Amino acid sequence: MSIASVCFVMPTYNEAENIAPMLRQLLAIFDGLEPVRARVLVVDDESPDGTADIVNEIAQGDGRVLLLSGSKQGLGSAYTRGFEYVLDHLDVDAIVQMDADFSHAPTDAPRLIEGLTDADVVIGSRYVAGGEVDASWGQGRRLLSYLGNLFARYVAGIYRVRDCTAGFKAIRTAALRRAFPLRLRVQGYVFQVALLHALMISKARIREIPIRFTDRRQGETKLGRRDLFEFFIHMWWLRLLSRKTFVKFALTGMSGVVVNLSCFQSLFVLGVNPYLCSAIAIEASIVWNFFVNNYWTFRDRTMTGRKRVRGLKFNLVSLVTLAVSFATFVLLRWLFPEEPHVMAQAIAILPAAMANYFANSYWTFRADEV
Ligand code: GDD
Ligand code: MN
Secondary structure (H helix, E strand, O other), rough: OOOOEEEEEEEEOOOOOOOHHHHHHHHHHHHOOOOOOOEEEEOOOOOOOOOOHHHHHHHOOOOOEEEEOOOOOHHHHHEEEEHHHHHHHHOOOOOEEOOOOOOHHHEEEEEEOOOHHHHHHHEEEOOOOOOEEEEOOOOOHHHHHHHHHHHHHHHHOOOOOOOOOOOEEEEEEEHHHOOOOHOOOOOOOOHHHHHHHHHHOOOOEEEEEEOEEEEOOOOOOOOOHHHHHHHHHHHHHHHHHHHHHHHHHHHHHHHHHHHHHHHHHHHEEEEEEOHHHHHHHHHHHHHHHHHHHHHHOOOHHHHHHHOOHHHHHHHHHHHHHHHHHHHHHHHHHHHHHOOOOOHHHHHHHHHHHHHHHHHHHHHHHHOOOO
């Protein structure tokens, strides 16, 4: 699907010198660019230098400019508010994040949007072939950017992306909704990586295209100590987060074993036929696991699909798991006939649990595609 309408989300804090020429240049580019309809939402945090007044004045004469004001909590909070507003009130195909200080060239914006033709996210990247950072960006800032990307890639696990901290991105609205960015719970600059991570785990198609990042001409950076602290802690949190679901899933599975065996035993003691006991016990543990996974393990995922359908899928996956486990058991018996039966049965749990996890995570409890 091609892109017909976009909204730039541009955070500002003390950008009085930059905002007017920025809006003028950016919108002039889209004046002649059919058929993309562009709007700009400026998210200002009551900048003491009066940025908002300038934006208001421009907005009076140009309906494409919108202003959202709030109190200063950080870049991430500003973006979160801006995105929330666009998703709730504007019907656009894509959102473009962009700085107001000319570090991101307005002339690069159309290329980013064009890139969405075969991607959900297009990153204006400094670190792919052809991309670069202006010579005036100091050594300290370069090192920080290098470390930030190193952590984002190897700690948070966004291996495939070169410029994970980039602040110039075009994102399809549908992909943004899928990634539920509103639950990122970050305040500062780490937002860029947290958002990218959420997009990655919701399976967005991510592309990088080279840009030249110029140092700001006016004013100064708002990146502070607080942002750095939050950044490096959050990288470890993102790492944990992707494992957290798996750990919860494993714990649920273990509780399911308890349900299975106690159900089997109780029925058996009551004199029920052991084969029937086995079948009932297995189904009981499947139903148990389903509810725990639905209301606990995967509760953060936005799923509007019917619960009964998910329950059915879960049961189907359980059958496949059964097959994997049984095949492994048979294979191990054939390879190692001397070893005890129960050993083969225990080892077979591993591939079965992996298959079960992936099938349920990517199919049964898959997050919504909006
Ligand atoms: N509303 C609001 N609130 N805007 C903010 C805030 C805030 O707390 N902090 C910064 N901004 C705005 C600035 O006014 C500017 O338009 C934009 O966000 C980027 O801020 P800069 O302070 O210029 O960031 P930078 O140049 O140091 O960092 C750039 O590069 C980083 C990667 O190296 C940005 O693009 C970052 O997003 C990026 O991670
Ligand atoms: Mn800047």
